[in-house]
Amino acid sequence: MxxxxxxxxxxxxxxxxxxxxxxxxxxxxxxxxLDVDAVERQFRALAAGLGRAHIHYAVKANPHVAIVERLVRLGSGFDAASRGEIELVLSQGADPAHVSFGNTIKKAADIRFAAQAGVTLFAADAEEELAKIATNAPGARVYIRVIVDNPEADWPLSRKFGCARDKALALLGLARDLGLVPFGLSFHVGSQTRQARMWTGTLDQVAAIWHEAREAGFDLQLLNIGGGFPAFYGEEIAHPTTYAAAVMDLITERFGDVPQIMAEPGRGLVxxxxxxxxxxxxxxxxxxxxxxxxxxxxxxxxxxxxxxxxxxxxxxxxxxxxxxxxxxxxxxxxxxxxxxxxxxxxxxxxxxxxxxxxxxxxxxxxxxxxxxxxxxxxxxxxxxxxxx
Amino acid sequence: MxxxxxxxxxxxxxxxxxxxxxxxxxxxxxxxxLDVDAVERQFRALAAGLGRAHIHYAVKANPHVAIVERLVRLGSGFDAASRGEIELVLSQGADPAHVSFGNTIKKAADIRFAAQAGVTLFAADAEEELAKIATNAPGARVYIRVIVDNPEADWPLSRKFGCARDKALALLGLARDLGLVPFGLSFHVGSQTRQARMWTGTLDQVAAIWHEAREAGFDLQLLNIGGGFPAFYGEEIAHPTTYAAAVMDLITERFGDVPQIMAEPGRGLVxxxxxxxxxxxxxxxxxxxxxxxxxxxxxxxxxxxxxxxxxxxxxxxxxxxxxxxxxxxxxxxxxxxxxxxxxxxxxxxxxxxxxxxxxxxxxxxxxxxxxxxxxxxxxxxxxxxxxx
The missing domain is CATH 2.40.37.10 (Lyase, Ornithine Decarboxylase; Chain A, domain 1)
Incomplete structure (x- = not known):
């Protein structure tokens, strides 16, 4: 017993x-x-492994105000899926400079709201989205989400988000032409990616696009590695610090000296x-x-x-x-x-x-x-x- | 244009x-x-075809108070899935004698609540459910939900609800032994059954159980034909009156003179x-x-x-x-x-x-x-x- x-x-x-x-x-x-102290322990454990990568909590995983309030206090950033989530984190004292509007599907009015609230970083994966951002948040920084294949995740993502490699560079160029800052790339390795080594194939693909973009003259500043950090559902997973450090090692090997790295754990945090x-x-x-x-x-x-x-x-x-x-x-x-x-x-x-x-x-x-x-x-x- | x-x-x-x-x-x-007048027109059209069968609106399809209020005024009965739905329809003036608690998966406390509120008709498809009803609504009328196969529905039901033929008679007997009234049978032909003729195979199977039960001495009073009445989603369907009348003809052919018939349209009504x-x-x-x-x-x-x-x-x-x-x-x-x-x-x-x-x-x-x-x-x- x-x-x-x-x-x-x-x-x-x-x-x-x-x-x-x-x-x-x-x-x-x-x-x-919910045990918010357990969220704090997990945040510290992930942060220890992620090193210089900044955590932007994926609010959609659990928008409970007690979690948001604690993470604000711990210095976390936030990845918001909607106007509602931006309002929530700002109401708890989050700095809008640490809030990214990470949904690639945004209503024009919500982009405008976010920009007026001080949010300066937006995701996009299509021409039409860039046009909406340029109109409603002129001069904003944008990162382009790319599609990568990862058959190893427990819940492989569909093609709903991201653009193919051939389009990523074109979108960076369009962003620049529209007066936006083509700031970086993002991807998602797939929800519940149980082992760090499962990131390898995805990182290889993203690194190829990253280097191609830099060679094409885009001074990319941000690599947003998304989520995918696993939770325990019965199958063995590594300690979060070990896991995150191993992922960061794989990134350093492939990307070299990236100015800014951002991670968006949701499930893995709460x-x-x-x-x-x-x-x-x-x-x-x-x-x-x-x-x-x-x-x-x-x-x-x-x-x-x-x-x-x-x-x-x-x-x-x-x-x-x-x-x-x-x-x-x-x-x-x-x-x-x-x-x-x-x-x-x-x-x-x-x-x-x-x-x-x-x-x-x-x-x-x-x-x-x-x-x-x-x-x-x-x-x-x-x-x-x-x-x- | x-x-x-x-x-x-x-x-x-x-x-x-x-x-x-x-x-x-x-x-x-x-x-x-929502257009509640359109609900009323559909109610009248279905009722015209159903003849002596009494409509119990499946509240779960849309529990908006304006719909419930209008249907109470039209004399509809109600099929409730939960305590919450019973409270809703009673608050709008429904007669508890015309409310059935049709979910085969009920919390004991909710059965007790329903019985105290005057509901006297309950669904069951398992021994444990009958025991809960006997304890919390002693003497209630129960109908046994049976499983039937209908590969012709747009959304064939899983085996989640109902019991197989071999069990139906045993449950009627158990109900009687527990002091309940073994009142009838129910089934579901499958959601969105687009044509009346698609009911044939299902009705054949239920009729076999019905006659077997009567021959075994159960004085069944109620045939609950459930829902399945279709809505228009692009594929042709018959006028509701024509459809319902055709279903009633199929029932009369197979069941003869059933004392009470109940139908539970949800989708087909709203x-x-x-x-x-x-x-x-x-x-x-x-x-x-x-x-x-x-x-x-x-x-x-x-x-x-x-x-x-x-x-x-x-x-x-x-x-x-x-x-x-x-x-x-x-x-x-x-x-x-x-x-x-x-x-x-x-x-x-x-x-x-x-x-x-x-x-x-x-x-x-x-x-x-x-x-x-x-x-x-x-x-x-x-x-x-x-x-x-």
Missing amino acids: NAVTGFGRPEIVAPSRVESFIAAHDFDQPTLV AEAGAIAAEVLLTARKSDDDLHRWVYLDIGKFSGLAETIDEAIRYQFVTPRDGDTTGPCVLAGPSCDSADVLYEKRPIQLPLSLQAGDKVIIRNCGAYTSSYSSVGFNGFPPLATIVL | NAVTGFGRPEIVAPSRVESFIAAHDFDQPTLV AEAGAIAAEVLLTARKSDDDLHRWVYLDIGKFSGLAETIDEAIRYQFVTPRDGDTTGPCVLAGPSCDSADVLYEKRPIQLPLSLQAGDKVIIRNCGAYTSSYSSVGFNGFPPLATIVL
């Missing part, structure tokens, strides 16, 4: 402060419990700082000869666990019956929506003794949960949050 | 009242515009009563030799268009440039989330002249949009709603 009465999986890790809190309290509805208190609503077998048991929780795809789309992120579950015999279970949410199934193609192992009313802790849910929760699908309230 | 200045696709249909309203107004953010005002934020090509253009809207998968998951529901788009040359476009939402792509496997045809700032009307969005919108993912506000 470990320290949390009734909740045991001592073979994995000792329970965190949030897991102990969940085990010790009752909850009326699914609730995310995921492990939170856990969700959930409850089993029902267990069932569809037929007497079914191989799989169905387990229904009070939280699902539309109420906080959106990252289970395509079964991409596989959360870990702690139950008061861990240690009992397990079997393969299909896990589903509480709604009357047949798409609200969390894990079906790859069922998960859960105790066969699990039953309605049992509390379940969902580990490492600090990222991409609370703000993705729907406003009220099926009449369920949004995911609640408690900050320790 | 049709009547709406600048918006034309006269070959399809004349613009509805909501589309005319959207074309004539400006919107600061994505906005669902989808065509709403349209979304959206805006193009960006158009781009990732590379000069890319076949497809990317078009980014200010609304996406997490801000109202959740039913584009797996590209299941294919909405229709009206733009001010309809009539210009079209080309295949990948359509995506505004967020920094690579999963927020609406149509990529099957790109859609849009005018190649479309550009940032253009207003787009998304047709027939009255169902499964506003309440599925996230609370604030990426810092974007939830989908706004205007009722005409």
Whole structure:
């Protein structure tokens, strides 16, 4: 047994402060419990490995005001996806000089708002976006996001963001022609890139564009290495300092002396700082000869666990019956929506003794949960949050 | 040209009242515009075809209070997915005797709440659920949801809901043993079942279980035929009265004289009563030799268009440039989330002249949009709603 009465999986890790809190309290509805001190520890650990690279927290991962406030105090920068996120971080005292508007898809009016608020750094990956920035934030610094392929990430990115190599130089030139400052390049290695060595292929591709651009006369100042820093979801990952230092070594090898480097951890900074208190609503077998048991929780795809789309992120579950015999279970949410199934193609192992009313802790849910929760699908309230 | 200045696709249909309203107004953010009179017309049209079957509106499709209030006045019943939906419909004057708690996955405390509020009809598909109902709503009427296969629906349901045939009779027996009233059966033919004849295979399977149960001595009173009533998303569907009457004919052929029939239209009642005002934020090509253009809207998968998951529901788009040359476009939402792509496997045809700032009307969005919108993912506000 470990320290949390009734909740045991001592073979994995000792329970965190949030897991102990969940085990010790009752909850009326699914609730995310956050430990902001854990965010601070992770920030310091990543910063130690990143060295001279400046952290711009990807606010979208978890925009809770307590996280933003703490990170402002720690001197973090912020990567904002929207006007709403810019307003949020500025309201907590962030310096607009340390805020980048990193969404490549921006409304013209929001670019204007950001520029008037003092934000001077914008992302772009298309001609039309540069034109909007030139009109609404004249003279701004822009970095061009490039597409790179990384089949090794747990959740490979689509081609939604970035432009191909042939276009990157053209866009830098267009930025200059429009009176903007062609300031650098950005990329994304892919969410949840579990090992530093998985960055190699991506960095090779970006470095080729970087050097080509400098040879073409662009005095690039900024390399924005994006996110991709992993959280623990059951598969081994390195300590954040070790991981970040290894990535920085790979960058130095390929890019040499880059004036400014920026990193945008989101998940890697906050995921492990939170856990969700959930409850089993029902267990069932569809037929007497079914191989799989169905387990229904009070939280699902539309109420906080959106990252289970395509079964991409596989959360870990702690139950008061861990240690009992397990079997393969299909896990589903509480709604009357047949798409609200969390894990079906790859069922998960859960105790066969699990039953309605049992509390379940969902580990490492600090990222991409609370703000993705729907406003009220099926009449369920949004995911609640408690900050320790 | 049709009547709406600048918006034309006269070959399809004349613009509805909501589309005319959207074309004539400006919107600061994505906005669902609802016409409650159109809901009333659709209710009357469906009711005319359903005859003696009683409509229980599936509130989850759109819980807007204006819709609930109008349907209460029209004498509709309600199918509720949660305590929140029960509270909503009762607050608008619904008679609890006409409210069914149709979610097969219920929290024990919510069953108790419903029973105390006067709800007497509950769904179940598992032993554990019947036990919860027996404890918290003793003596209640229950209907057993059965699984049926319907490969013909646009969005075939998973096995999330219902039990197999071998289990249905056992559950009716268990209900009786627990002091509940084994009142009937329910099923779901599959969302967006476009033609009445597609019900045939499903009805055959349910009728076999129905007659078997009656032969086994269960005096079943209620056949709940669920939803599946289609909305228009570009593929031809019958008039609602014709459709519903044809379904009722198929039922009479197979079930004979059933004491009570209940239908739970959601999408089929409200989808065509709403349209979304959206805006193009960006158009781009990732590379000069890319076949497809990317078009980014200010609304996406997490801000109202959740039913584009797996590209299941294919909405229709009206733009001010309809009539210009079209080309295949990948359509995506505004967020920094690579999963927020609406149509990529099957790109859609849009005018190649479309550009940032253009207003787009998304047709027939009255169902499964506003309440599925996230609370604030990426810092974007939830989908706004205007009722005409």
